Amino acid sequence: MHIPDNYLSPQTCAVMGAAMVPVWVISVKKIKKELEPAKLPMLGIGAAFSFLGMMFNIPLPGGTTGHAVGGTMIAVALGPYAACISISIALLVQAFLFGDGGILSFGANCFNMAFVLPFVGYAVYRLVERALSGRGEFRSRSLRAAFARGGKMAGAYIARQAHSEGLTQDGKISGPAAGGQAHSGRKHTISTIAAGIGSYVGINAAALCAAIEFGIQPMLFRDSAGNAMYCPYPLSVSVPAMLIGHLTVFGAAEVVFTVLVLSFLEKAQPELFAAGADARLLRAKGYTQKVVVRKQPCPGDGVNVTVKPARTSKKLIAFFVCLIAAVPLGLLAEGTAWGEWGADEIAQTGAGYTPSGMLHGFSFSALIPDYSMAGIPSWIGYIFSAAIGAAVLIIAFKLLSLAVPARKSSAAE
Amino acid sequence: MIMQIMKMISRLTEPEKRRQAENRVNPAFRLCVAILTILLCALSKNAVFTGSVIVVLLLRVAFLAPREIANVLGKTVLPVLFSALILLPAALLGQPGTLLTVTMKVFESVLLLALLNHSVSWKDMSEAMGEMHFPQILIMTLDTMIRFLVILGRFMGRVLEAVGLRKVGKDDWKHAGTGGILGVTYLKAQQMEVQTEEAMACRCFEGTYRSRRKRKFGRRDALYLLLAPVILTWFVYTQALM
Amino acid sequence: MLDLDHVTFSYDGRPALTDFTYHFEMGKCYCIVGPNGCGKSTLFRILNGLSFPEKGTYRVDGTAVTERAMKKKEFAKELHRKVGFIFQNAEVQLFCRTVEDEIAFGLQQLALPENEIRERTETYIHLLGLGELRQRAPFTLSGGEQKRTALAAVLAMEPQVLILDEPVSGLDEDGEKWMTDFIRSIRGPERLIIIATHRHELSEAVADEVLHMTKEHRLLTHQG
Numbered sequence: 038m039h040i041p042d043n044y045l046s047p048q049t050c051a052v053m054g055a056a057m058v059p060v061w062v063i064s065v066k067k068i069k070k071e072l073e074p075a076k077l078p079m080l081g082i083g084a085a086f087s088f089l090g091m092m093f094n095i096p097l098p099g100g101t102t103g104h105a106v107g108g109t110m111i112a113v114a115l116g117p118y119a120a121c122i123s124i125s126i127a128l129l130v131q132a133f134l135f136g137d138g139g140i141l142s143f144g145a146n147c148f149n150m151a152f153v154l155p156f157v158g159y160a161v162y163r164l165v166e167r168a169l170s171g172r173g174e175f176r177s178r179s180l181r182a183a184f185a186r187g188g189k190m191a192g193a194y195i196a197r198q199a200h201s202e203g204l205t206q207d208g209k210i211s212g213p214a215a216g217g218q219a220h221s222g223r224k225h226t227i228s229t230i231a232a233g234i235g236s237y238v239g240i241n242a243a244a245l246c247a248a249i250e251f252g253i254q255p256m257l258f259r260d261s262a263g264n265a266m267y268c269p270y271p272l273s274v275s276v277p278a279m280l281i282g283h284l285t286v287f288g289a290a291e292v293v294f295t296v297l298v299l300s301f302l303e304k305a306q307p308e309l310f311a312a313g314a315d316a317r318l319l320r321a322k323g324y325t326q327k328v329v330v331r332k333q334p335c336p337g338d339g340v341n342v343t344v345k346p347a348r349t350s351k352k353l354i355a356f357f358v359c360l361i362a363a364v365p366l367g368l369l370a371e372g373t374a375w376g377e378w379g380a381d382e383i384a385q386t387g388a389g390y391t392p393s394g395m396l397h398g399f400s401f402s403a404l405i406p407d408y409s410m411a412g413i414p415s416w417i418g419y420i421f422s423a424a425i426g427a428a429v430l431i432i433a434f435k436l437l438s439l440a441v442p443a444r445k446s447s448a449a450e
Numbered sequence: 451m452i453m454q455i456m457k458m459i460s461r462l463t464e465p466e467k468r469r470q471a472e473n474r475v476n477p478a479f480r481l482c483v484a485i486l487t488i489l490l491c492a493l494s495k496n497a498v499f500t501g502s503v504i505v506v507l508l509l510r511v512a513f514l515a516p517r518e519i520a521n522v523l524g525k526t527v528l529p530v531l532f533s534a535l536i537l538l539p540a541a542l543l544g545q546p547g548t549l550l551t552v553t554m555k556v557f558e559s560v561l562l563l564a565l566l567n568h569s570v571s572w573k574d575m576s577e578a579m580g581e582m583h584f585p586q587i588l589i590m591t592l593d594t595m596i597r598f599l600v601i602l603g604r605f606m607g608r609v610l611e612a613v614g615l616r617k618v619g620k621d622d623w624k625h626a627g628t629g630g631i632l633g634v635t636y637l638k639a640q641q642m643e644v645q646t647e648e649a650m651a652c653r654c655f656e657g658t659y660r661s662r663r664k665r666k667f668g669r670r671d672a673l674y675l676l677l678a679p680v681i682l683t684w685f686v687y688t689q690a691l692m
Numbered sequence: 693m694l695d696l697d698h699v700t701f702s703y704d705g706r707p708a709l710t711d712f713t714y715h716f717e718m719g720k721c722y723c724i725v726g727p728n729g730c731g732k733s734t735l736f737r738i739l740n741g742l743s744f745p746e747k748g749t750y751r752v753d754g755t756a757v758t759e760r761a762m763k764k765k766e767f768a769k770e771l772h773r774k775v776g777f778i779f780q781n782a783e784v785q786l787f788c789r790t791v792e793d794e795i796a797f798g799l800q801q802l803a804l805p806e807n808e809i810r811e812r813t814e815t816y817i818h819l820l821g822l823g824e825l826r827q828r829a830p831f832t833l834s835g836g837e838q839k840r841t842a843l844a845a846v847l848a849m850e851p852q853v854l855i856l857d858e859p860v861s862g863l864d865e866d867g868e869k870w871m872t873d874f875i876r877s878i879r880g881p882e883r884l885i886i887i888a889t890h891r892h893e894l895s896e897a898v899a900d901e902v903l904h905m906t907k908e909h910r911l912l913t914h915q916g
Binding site: 463573576577593594596597600601642645646648649650651652653654655656658659660661662663 | 740742765768769772773776777779781783784785787788789790792793796797798800801802813827829830831832845846849
């Protein structure tokens with residue numbers, strides 16, 4: 038789903054980038070308010086994890102593979118705002134250090150994968166979880182709390198590990214934690230299912246956004262010859278093309294990613310999911326200074342991960358609606374300007390498909406030396422041919438030196 | 451998979467290349483010029499501008515060492531083929547121009563990006579972000595991410611190797627333990643995060659996260675910035691040709 | 693300097709430290725030895741204010757370190773400034789972009805004036821021979837280099853108390869010798885050093901006192 042440059046018009050990219058700015062600003066503000074400084078490394082971990090998740094190609098029936106974004110899982114673990122920042126940073130590194138996804142389209146990629154995906158995924162996760170669990174209350178904690186606590190438990194775990202090295206590891210969890218664990222078993226299954234569904238919906242929502250971004254290109258941007266300048270496929274092609282892949286292969290990969298990781302964590306480290314009682318236990322053990330993540334105290338539980346979905350989601354939905362309304366408007370306005378310009382050029386050149394011929398001439402000018410470039414000063418053509426010839430020759434020889442024994446290539450360096 | 455991870459790690463841990471003059475230019479400026487170029491190419495209505503950018507880039511590539519050339523050009527192969535393939539139906543349906551325009555532009559932008567990737571290290575990147583006054587949270591997230599990518603990447607490599615030793619046959623782990631491997635990695639990440647948190651507390655962390663390295667605006671920077679008007683002028687000129 | 697009075701601590705009901713009473717004096721170097729799981733790590737966590745005694749009290753310069761007190765930022769800062777801690781695993785302790793930033797990090801948090809930060813950073817880069825590595829990212833360094841960076845970063849804050857958890861684990865022979873010499877060189881009347889170690893060579897070379905801990909998480913004896 039990483040859109041490279043030149044599939045989308047710069048105008049679309051600008052609009053998407055502009056749309057992301059308030060999202061980023063709000064996210065950073067939220068994080069600053071809700072997360073104490075000591076917790077900040079969590080964001081880096083989220084980013085690293087999403088990056089690593091994207092490297093995992095999960096094999097699917099039929100010999101294909103798909104890669105997951107893991108956005109919903111990170112949203113579930115860290116909250117949607119933190120997920121937004123984490124995934125944005127992961128995308129940034131992919132674009133600038135690994136060449137995955139474009140520079141101009143960075144905003145669009147972030148919009149799809151760092152905004153739509155985690156927020157939609159998270160919203161669906163919460164809804165499903167609430168619906169499945171029936172009761173309204175526990176749901177404010179659940180998996181997210183388990184994750185949030187996961188860190189603390191891991192801390193307790195390390196300390197305990199260090200402490201009990203050399204002793205027999207009976208693996209039993211004594212006292213209140215064990216009780217909490219039995220209690221949370223069902224909750225956790227529900228949470229995992231909800232997270233799975235959320236991740237599926239999330240990645241498909243992201244894919245749909247990407248498809249729409251692609252699909253509006255041919256409507257708005259054509260060059261002088263009437264050819265599409267960017268992605269040539271209209272919505273009727275791009276939407277099914279993206280969604281078929283994501284409803285099946287990639288959607289499945291995302292679900293597999295989310296569910297596998299969550300259920301592994303449940304099995305490997307049930308205490309991570311032991312809800313409720315152990316927070317107090319932890320506090321007694323000296324983990325409290327980090328236990329309170331959020332400000333509002335909640336009786337009987339040191340971890341209060343009450344997210345305020347009602348308020349924020351309304352704002353977000355409103356923002357989202359405005360955005361949907363605004364994007365085509367902005368583009369149409371831009372589009373007319375471009376259309377006019379295009380008409381002039383058509384009048385000037387006169388010929389329908391000259392550009393394609395010219396293009397041909399340029400990229401292969403070394404192969405077709407006597408190709409004349411109509412309408413272009415010949416000196417440009419000469420310089421082009423000479424420069425491309427020289428560059429290609431040097432590159433070819435240097436690459437050849439790689440093929441011959443290593444001794445030679447090291448000498449070349 | 452292991453190879454992929456190893457590649458990623460070596461990319462992140464490689465020593466900075468200070469030999470090339472270009473690398474002494476402020477990465478923020480390099481990025482700006484790159485963005486400008488890609489943007490103008492995207493806007494360009496004829497092939498002259500895109501073509502000339504490709505020529506210059508190829509010349510630049512020609513000056514690299516052979517292995518670097520293979521590296522940079524290798525990155526462009528897949529996107530270009532993919533773009534050609536994806537656009538083929540459109541060409542057959544009567545829009546042959548799109549195939550060439552878009553593929554050529556994709557080649558141009560991927561090549562430019564590959565060159566940039568090649569010369570920019572993650573340190574340059576977070577430094578540039580710092581200079582542009584991005585929030586410290588973002589910069590810290592970036593640095594922490596890179597650190598954990600390397601540490602967790604090494605860890606994952608070890609896990610994959612261990613799983614590989616236990617299994618017979620190729621790629622068996624994929625069916626067996628994708629969730630397990632990621633899960634173990636996640637646990638490891640959490641444990642390390644808690645320790646990092648404590649380590650930061652032990653050094654009185656209060657939210658300030660600034661780098662000491664400051665770049666001075668030098669002659670090279672000025673020269674490099676001069677590229678921008680040159681490119682812009684060339685763009686206007688080429689657009690007026692037709 | 694550091695007072696532990698009948699300190700007891702346990703994880704989930706499993707004891708980790710039982711009735712630990714000791715007075716650590718300024719200007720001395722202590723080595724703590726004992727089998728794995730005897731409670732050394734727990735002791736260090738308490739000394740650094742990362743965990744708190746269940747029973748008994750822990751005092752620094754006569755002031756009790758409690759959970760409530762540590763909640764106050766100023767208090768926590770003061771404690772961490774006084775007590776420096778070198779983790780066993782340096783990898784997790786180093787989190788900055790470059791070695792230089794790493795050393796300056798603590799000084800920046802203390803809000804020292806810029807020229808003092810620069811001065812101290814330089815001093816400790818040279819003291820630990822990190823000049824060549826100053827622009828490298830800590831996670832790309834070798835184990836020994838990471839240990840040195842961690843030492844520089846903590847020492848730059850000029851703590852009165854220095855606690856080292858297994859300082860020579862994972863080091864080769866040269867590294868171990870260097871570390872032993874270095875610890876010896878930083879001993880002084882103005883500094884209290886506490887080391888957990890398995891290596892007798894180290895404890896014999898540097899310790900004024902050796903404390904033995906038992907499997908039962910108790911302090912056994914101490915000898916001069």
